[in-house]
Amino acid sequence: MAQYYDKANNRLVYIEKKAAPAFWDDHWNVENFKKAVEAQKNNSLIINTTRMFLQNGKILEGGCGIGGKVYSLHYNGYSAFGVDFAKSTVKRVNKYFPELNISEGDVRNLEFDDEFFDGYWSLGVIEHFAEGYEAVLKEMARVVKKGGYVFLTFPYMSPLRRLKAQLGLYKSFKEDICNLKDLYQFVLDKIIVKNDFKKHGFILRYMKPWDGLKGLKDEISILKPVLQRLYDCKKGIISFFKSVLSEILAFFAGHMILMVLEKVQ
Numbered sequence: 001m002a003q004y005y006d007k008a009n010n011r012l013v014y015i016e017k018k019a020a021p022a023f024w025d026d027h028w029n030v031e032n033f034k035k036a037v038e039a040q041k042n043n044s045l046i047i048n049t050t051r052m053f054l055q056n057g058k059i060l061e062g063g064c065g066i067g068g069k070v071y072s073l074h075y076n077g078y079s080a081f082g083v084d085f086a087k088s089t090v091k092r093v094n095k096y097f098p099e100l101n102i103s104e105g106d107v108r109n110l111e112f113d114d115e116f117f118d119g120y121w122s123l124g125v126i127e128h129f130a131e132g133y134e135a136v137l138k139e140m141a142r143v144v145k146k147g148g149y150v151f152l153t154f155p156y157m158s159p160l161r162r163l164k165a166q167l168g169l170y171k172s173f174k175e176d177i178c179n180l181k182d183l184y185q186f187v188l189d190k191i192i193v194k195n196d197f198k199k200h201g202f203i204l205r206y207m208k209p210w211d212g213l214k215g216l217k218d219e220i221s222i223l224k225p226v227l228q229r230l231y232d233c234k235k236g237i238i239s240f241f242k243s244v245l246s247e248i249l250a251f252f253a254g255h256m257i258l259m260v261l262e263k264v265q
Contacts, residue, residue: 004178005170010157012165012187013173019128019184024086028066034096040068045210045258047076050119052206053149053260054078057118060143062107062136063125067093070100073121081117083107108135115145124256127154127188130180134196141200144263150202155187156257158209160219190257201265208258212249213242219253 001016017023030036040046046069050059056077061069064082066089073080083105084090090104105111107125120140126133140150157165164170194204217227230242 001184002178003170004173005165006173006186007165010165010189010192012155012157012161012170013178013180014184014187015178015180015182016184018130018182021085021087024065024084025088028086028089030066033066033092037066037068037071037093037097040072041075043069043072046072046121049151049206049258049260050078050121053262054119057148058116059119059121060110060112060117061121061123062110062140063122064102065089067097067100067102069121069123070102071097074100078119081112083110108139110139110143112143114142115148116143118145118148119151120144120148121151123153124155126152126193127185128183130183137196137200141202141263146263146265148263149205150197150259150261150263152193152197152259152261153256154193155185155255156190156193156209157187158215158252158254158257160215160253161187164219190259194259194261197259197261201263202261203264204259205262206258206260209250209254209256210258211246211255212251212253213246215253215255216249218255 001014004013004015006013050073058079058081059073060081060083062083064070064084067082070080070082080101082100082102085104085106087104090102093100093102120143126136129136144150213227213231217224217231233239233242
């Protein structure tokens with residue numbers, strides 16, 4: 001995967017394969033599909049974060065993939081909905097989990113009424129659109145009611161990534177050379193994202209970086225072989241150590257950031 005720094009927008013650009021519906025159908029074609037969804041039943045990130053701001057209500061996950069987070073919200077007392085444009089994946093979810101309200105749809109053009117939802121989860125979605133996330137944001141602002149919340153995650157310019165950019169350690173992005181038709185994702189500036197949401201009536205209420213181990217291993221190539229083995233390990237005490245280490249590293253090298261934004265206008 002080719003990686004570039006876009007100085008004008010303070011973001012990284014990852015070029016490999018366009019994150020289109022067919023890409024996601026292939027990505028979500030996991031073994032033990034039913035088990036993979038059910039494993040998310042008590043997803044602590046989703047449930048704990050949601051309960052900090054909403055005790056009940058209607059919540060949409062835009063870009064829900066295999067539906068694990070929708071499953072988690074549903075079985076923890078929320079009226080949960082999911083949409084995804086990966087057609088085959090949605091059909092598979094509907095087959096195994098007919099009780100879940102998951103449908104094919106485009107987060108840039110949702111088929112829900114204005115102010116229909118109390119909350120909206122968007123997990124690693126807004127960074128995949130070559131044209132930017134403005135259309136996605138407009139739909140969030142339309143379907144979330146005043147006083148509702150958007151729970152947003154995306155890969156971001158961590159202190160480590162900002163340092164590397166300042167030191168000139170990334171290739172420079174040149175639009176006439178780098179073809180965005182093959183965009184996989186952007187790594188975004190959290191301040192720009194916050195300000196874009198503010199323009200549409202949202203105020204940031206909570207923010208937390210996470211996945212520091214991935215952020216470090218992906219950015220420090222000399223450490224990657226060792227850190228990759230640790231990252232992939234799922235054994236008891238090592239897994240616990242990995243989680244603690246990742247939390248500590250997140251403040252400097254977090255791969256993703258979580259924002260909770262309240263719609264106030």
